[in-house]
Amino acid sequence: MGIEIERKFLVRGEGWRQGEGRYLCQAYLSRDPARTVRVRIDGQQAFLTIKGLTAGATRAEFEYAIPVADAKALLSLADGPCVEKFRHRLPAGGLVWEIDEFLGANAPLVVAEIELPSEDHPFDRPDWLGEEVTQDTRYFNSALAARPYSRWQASSG
Amino acid sequence: MGIEIERKFLVRGEGWRQGEGRYLCQAYLSRDPARTVRVRIDGQQAFLTIKGLTAGATRAEFEYAIPVADAKALLSLADGPCVEKFRHRLPAGGLVWEIDEFLGANAPLVVAEIELPSEDHPFDRPDWLGEEVTQDTRYFNSALAARPYSRWQASSG
Numbered sequence: 001m002g003i004e005i006e007r008k009f010l011v012r013g014e015g016w017r018q019g020e021g022r023y024l025c026q027a028y029l030s031r032d033p034a035r036t037v038r039v040r041i042d043g044q045q046a047f048l049t050i051k052g053l054t055a056g057a058t059r060a061e062f063e064y065a066i067p068v069a070d071a072k073a074l075l076s077l078a079d080g081p082c083v084e085k086f087r088h089r090l091p092a093g094g095l096v097w098e099i100d101e102f103l104g105a106n107a108p109l110v111v112a113e114i115e116l117p118s119e120d121h122p123f124d125r126p127d128w129l130g131e132e133v134t135q136d137t138r139y140f141n142s143a144l145a146a147r148p149y150s151r152w153q154a155s156s157g
Numbered sequence: 158m159g160i161e162i163e164r165k166f167l168v169r170g171e172g173w174r175q176g177e178g179r180y181l182c183q184a185y186l187s188r189d190p191a192r193t194v195r196v197r198i199d200g201q202q203a204f205l206t207i208k209g210l211t212a213g214a215t216r217a218e219f220e221y222a223i224p225v226a227d228a229k230a231l232l233s234l235a236d237g238p239c240v241e242k243f244r245h246r247l248p249a250g251g252l253v254w255e256i257d258e259f260l261g262a263n264a265p266l267v268v269a270e271i272e273l274p275s276e277d278h279p280f281d282r283p284d285w286l287g288e289e290v291t292q293d294t295r296y297f298n299s300a301l302a303a304r305p306y307s308r309w310q311a312s313s314g
Contacts, residue, residue, distance in 0.1 A: 029194050029207060030187040035234045037186050037194050046203070048221065050232045051187060060234070064205065070219055077192045077217070089274045156310055 010130035021086035027078030031142040046071030080145040105148030126145040161218040167287035184235035188299040203228030209247035237238030237302040
């Protein structure tokens with residue numbers, strides 16, 4: 001069991017880009033925000049991750065490594081298609097920005113996340129950092145699985 | 158990944174009873190039959206189990222051991238209360254009857270299950286075996302979590 005304290009931001013421009021990132025593919029066995037169940041394939045590793053409700057920027061998180069072959073089979077049980085992205089890691093003063101460059105139906109969305117040791121932990125805001133969207137449930141990856149970014153304009157004007 | 162081939166029956170009388178059985182407590186992170194996600198505590202062990210749709214008596218099943226402390230925390234995220242039961246194991250000619258004696262809101266339901274190596278594998282039917290309910294989704298444990306046996310008469314007459 002763990003607690004995840006994470007803040008999420010939109011990104012401006014390309015100033016964050018360094019290298020290629022690594023490819024992640026993830027899908028959901030439950031998209032219920034009270035009990036999200038995610039299958040993720042990350043190269044030669046795979047994980048089953050359960051998250052509870054978000055309170056502020058904090059969320060209970062449980063993660064288990066599983067065989068990649070299991071994960072591939074579990075993706076076929078998932079509710080909706082894989083959310084695909086390149087994940088870029090940018091170390092920043094003891095913390096790490098994880099920048100997700102979404103692919104497929106969620107392109108061209110780019111989101112930056114920072115995991116914090118406590119909710120009030122300070123962090124520097126790089127030039128490329130845009131609007132905070134920590135509380136905006138549309139940007140939950142589980143929500144992007146059901147309602148991908150490329151279709152937002154069509155339904156919300 | 159595994160495939161579970163299981164048939165389920167009601168039980169008549171007490172002829173099956175030998176000893177006390179062991180106590181199981183389980184709850185669901187997803188009750189969707191296409192992607193059931195179950196947390197089970199079984200004494201000093203705990204498991205996270207994912208099952209797909211049932212086709213006949215066959216169902217895809219993925220099971221992972223997890224720490225009991227995680228399982229206890231995951232139960233608090235679950236959709237509905239714990240389904241509680243005593244499980245009794247009765248070996249029978251190379252196979253095993255698992256007899257679930259439900260407690261709490263699902264008492265006095267008793268159900269016998271047998272796991273088979275193939276759908277057409279023969280098995281003896283003991284005297285105490287009642288009607289087959291393999292296909293009856295009301296007896297899915299995930300359904301019993303949401304609509305416990307003690308409330309069936311009130312809603313279905």
